[in-house]
Amino acid sequence: MVNVIVCIKQVPDTAEVRINPETNTLIRDGVPSIINPYDMHAIEAGLQIRDNIGGRVTVITMGPPQAESALRDAISMGCDDAVLLTDRAFAGSDTLATSYTLSRAISKIGADIIICGKQAIDGDTAQVGPEIAEFLNIPHVSYVRKIEDIKADSIRVQRLMDESYDIVESSIPVLLTVVKELNEPRLPSLRGKIASKKAEIKKWTSSDIEADADRIGLRGSPTQVKNIFAPGPRKERKTLEGTVEQQVEALIQELRSLKCV
Amino acid sequence: MRIVVNADRCTGCETCVASCPFTAIVMTTSGKAFINEYCQICRACLSVCPEGAIIEVVEEGGQPPVSGRQPSACKGVWVFAEQRDGRVASIAYELLGIGRGLADERRAELSAVLFGAPESEALELIRWGADRVFISDDPGLEGFNDEPYSKMLSLLIEEHRPEIVLAGATPTGRSFIPRVAARLRTGLTADCTSLEIDSETGNLLQIRPAFGGNIMATILCPNSRPQMATVRPRVMKRGQYNKDRKGEIINVSGHGLSSRTRVIETIKEVSDLTVNLQEADIIVSGGRGLGGPEGFELLAELAEVLGGAIGASRAAVDEGWIPYCHQVGQTGKTVCPRLYIACGISGAVQHLVGMQSSDIIIAINKNPEAPIFNIATYGIVGDVYKVVPILIRKIREIKE
Numbered sequence: 072m073v074n075v076i077v078c079i080k081q082v083p084d085t086a087e088v089r090i091n092p093e094t095n096t097l098i099r100d101g102v103p104s105i106i107n108p109y110d111m112h113a114i115e116a117g118l119q120i121r122d123n124i125g126g127r128v129t130v131i132t133m134g135p136p137q138a139e140s141a142l143r144d145a146i147s148m149g150c151d152d153a154v155l156l157t158d159r160a161f162a163g164s165d166t167l168a169t170s171y172t173l174s175r176a177i178s179k180i181g182a183d184i185i186i187c188g189k190q191a192i193d194g195d196t197a198q199v200g201p202e203i204a205e206f207l208n209i210p211h212v213s214y215v216r217k218i219e220d221i222k223a224d225s226i227r228v229q230r231l232m233d234e235s236y237d238i239v240e241s242s243i244p245v246l247l248t249v250v251k252e253l254n255e256p257r258l259p260s261l262r263g264k265i266a267s268k269k270a271e272i273k274k275w276t277s278s279d280i281e282a283d284a285d286r287i288g289l290r291g292s293p294t295q296v297k298n299i300f301a302p303g304p305r306k307e308r309k310t311l312e313g314t315v316e317q318q319v320e321a322l323i324q325e326l327r328s329l330k331c332v
Numbered sequence: 333m334r335i336v337v338n339a340d341r342c343t344g345c346e347t348c349v350a351s352c353p354f355t356a357i358v359m360t361t362s363g364k365a366f367i368n369e370y371c372q373i374c375r376a377c378l379s380v381c382p383e384g385a386i387i388e389v390v391e392e393g394g395q396p397p398v399s400g401r402q403p404s405a406c407k408g409v410w411v412f413a414e415q416r417d418g419r420v421a422s423i424a425y426e427l428l429g430i431g432r433g434l435a436d437e438r439r440a441e442l443s444a445v446l447f448g449a450p451e452s453e454a455l456e457l458i459r460w461g462a463d464r465v466f467i468s469d470d471p472g473l474e475g476f477n478d479e480p481y482s483k484m485l486s487l488l489i490e491e492h493r494p495e496i497v498l499a500g501a502t503p504t505g506r507s508f509i510p511r512v513a514a515r516l517r518t519g520l521t522a523d524c525t526s527l528e529i530d531s532e533t534g535n536l537l538q539i540r541p542a543f544g545g546n547i548m549a550t551i552l553c554p555n556s557r558p559q560m561a562t563v564r565p566r567v568m569k570r571g572q573y574n575k576d577r578k579g580e581i582i583n584v585s586g587h588g589l590s591s592r593t594r595v596i597e598t599i600k601e602v603s604d605l606t607v608n609l610q611e612a613d614i615i616v617s618g619g620r621g622l623g624g625p626e627g628f629e630l631l632a633e634l635a636e637v638l639g640g641a642i643g644a645s646r647a648a649v650d651e652g653w654i655p656y657c658h659q660v661g662q663t664g665k666t667v668c669p670r671l672y673i674a675c676g677i678s679g680a681v682q683h684l685v686g687m688q689s690s691d692i693i694i695a696i697n698k699n700p701e702a703p704i705f706n707i708a709t710y711g712i713v714g715d716v717y718k719v720v721p722i723l724i725r726k727i728r729e730i731k732e
């Protein structure tokens with residue numbers, strides 16, 4: 072029996088976000104909200120652990136009230152419980168404040184294994200998982216691509232690095248951040264869909280997790296977004312003319328002058 | 333500080349909703365815009381409201397201090413010098429390059445921290461610009477385990493109080509540096525592509541891509557120290573190498589660092605093709621347009637005549653034509669070679685973010701509308717299987 076907590080985030084589908092270079096504002100018309108793709112693999116990992124050795128999977132998210140739909144989606148995949156951390160006081164949280172807030176909720180629920188995605192695709196920071204582990208004073212293993220073995224008080228996983236992977240053993244409780252190679256997320260089942268409609272989602276505010284008011288939201292966030300802008304335009308572009316043979320010839324002349332060949 | 337909508341002036345036109353990068357603006361049932369918890373105070377919405385209904389309000393108590401060190405007490409720029417098999421990794425030299433500039437501007441020292449490598453490597457760090465190197469060969473730092481790494485670095489930072497701490501946005505840096513930031517309760521900006529000092533305040537301006545590279549953001553950490561950032565590999569230029577440069581080497585010990593994780597074994601990913609993408613000067617990359625694994629044999633031939641490495645789009649990796657370690661892009665590697673040749677790759681943003689800072693980009697694609705042409709320095713509209721063999725033949729001719 073293990074208690075697994077999966078941290079998920081609802082994000083805009085970033086492939087469709089654009090910036091208008093003239094006004095420096097975002098063009099995000101009709102961009103749908105999804106569960107962060109890495110977190111789908113985190114959910115799947117949690118469900119597989121439960122299905123294999125028994126236990127409960129709780130999904131948690133910190134976000135605005137509409138993030139509830141992400142939790143319901145997770146329940147439809149088979150998660151047992153869901154907690155939404157929502158409070159105006161959480162607004163403006165950076166990764167430090169987010170991890171602190173999530174760590175308070177995790178302490179309240181209690182967990183043996185905590186699973187996060189490697190990173191959230193809106194910010195691509197990949198910081199929340201390791202920061203939660205530090206706040207909980209437990210070990211973590213990043214970029215888990217395979218869970219090899221789980222024992223009562225230890226776990227063995229594969230950690231994906233640049234040009235290699237490590238086999239890492241950790242004591243439990245532990246926090247894992249997962250990459251997409253780990254598994255293929257399942258689709259919601261019919262039973263899951265019914266359960267998700269009926270499920271009661273717990274809603275916790277800062278007082279429910281006894282959070283220190285100086286460590287949450289904007290007050291607890293050392294970093295600030297100063298501004299956002301469009302990526303710089305690409306350097307000069309040259310067109311090649313003629314038949315493919317001629318284009319390749321012209322290209323090679325250019326590459327020679329640039330000393331690439 | 334908070335951004336709010338003045339409901340009396342809001343006409344419900346929804347212009348602001350689309351302007352928010354954080355999906356923080358929603359329409360309420362009463363037809364007014366409302367800014368929710370996702371708001372990051374980026375101010376993107378302030379200028380778009382035609383009614384001027386979106387305003388910034390200062391809340392009672394003003395901007396509260398967060399914990400961490402007070403700015404005035406901290407001085408110096410530090411870089412974490414990563415090593416692989418006892419040799420300093422190239423990211424460390426890149427960090428010294430940018431770190432030197434920042435330290436000079438702050439009239440401060442540049443220090444490096446090196447774990448698990450010999451003193452000869454510390455000397456190299458000095459020749460590449462460090463004034464001081466903290467070196468530790470504590471047995472607890474053997475193999476990469478997050479807890480001893482973060483504990484040791486945090487202890488050093490608490491003792492010496494640098495103003496700025498930089499590390500590589502590599503798997504190692506991105507895994508343990510967040511623990512250091514949490515321990516010190518300070519801010520951390522991930523994967524920066526540019527760093528500058530704000531001439532007015534002396535704060536570090538940390539610039540990074542967000543939303544899969546669709547927008548850039550400048551991040552500040554004004555009230556706590558150190559200001560911490562991880563820096564994307566292959567973006568910063570190395571500084572000047574000077575073999576006569578002198579500096580101080582300080583040996584530090586960890587007093588029995590413990591770890592609850594243990595690396596049992598490290599397994600190198602094997603591939604027949606040259607993989608070392610992030611170090612490569614030339615990369616030949618293939619996508620779904622290759623149509624099958626045999627396409628990579630053709631690209632390998634081109635890579636060979638050019639002396640380059642092989643990259644791939646995620647679609648090609650997902651098809652199983654080539655191992656994941658070749659993948660370039662948001663969920664693969666970020667590369668910045670002198671020459672990047674994209675063959676049969678459409679140019680999805682998730683791919684572009686991993687290669688768009690390459691010096692020269694050549695795109696070969698049979699669809700003239702493919703977005704890859706928008707960022708290519710040279711584009712050839714044509715079939716990979718026609719173009720690439722000609723390219724190989726002509727380069728061979730030159731070489732002979």
Ligand SMILES: Cc1cc2nc3c(=O)[nH]c(=O)nc-3n(C[C@H](O)[C@H](O)[C@H](O)COP(=O)(O)OP(=O)(O)OC[C@H]3O[C@@H](n4cnc5c(N)ncnc54)[C@H](O)[C@@H]3O)c2cc1C
Nearest residue numbers: 619620621645646647661662663664676678683698699716
């Ligand atoms: C969260 C997330 C993360 C992602 N991360 C990455 C990532 O890290 N890296 C990545 O690459 N992608 C990533 N993707 C996927 C990305 O969105 C695209 O799906 C992918 O890059 C497409 O690969 P492609 O260009 O090879 O294939 P396609 O988009 O299918 O393009 C194939 C191209 O080949 C051309 N073509 C076909 N036949 C020929 C021929 N004979 N000769 C010449 N041209 C030909 C076609 O015109 C077309 O333009 C990610 C997606 C998501 C949602």
Ligand SMILES: Nc1ncnc2c1ncn2[C@@H]1O[C@H](COP(=O)(O)O)[C@@H](O)[C@H]1O
Nearest residue numbers: 078079133187188190191196197198199
């Ligand atoms: N607001 C949040 N609520 C719950 N989990 C989160 C939240 N933000 C981040 N996470 C988790 O932390 C991981 C890394 O996120 P990030 O550090 O933002 O890239 C995500 O994949 C989630 O598992």
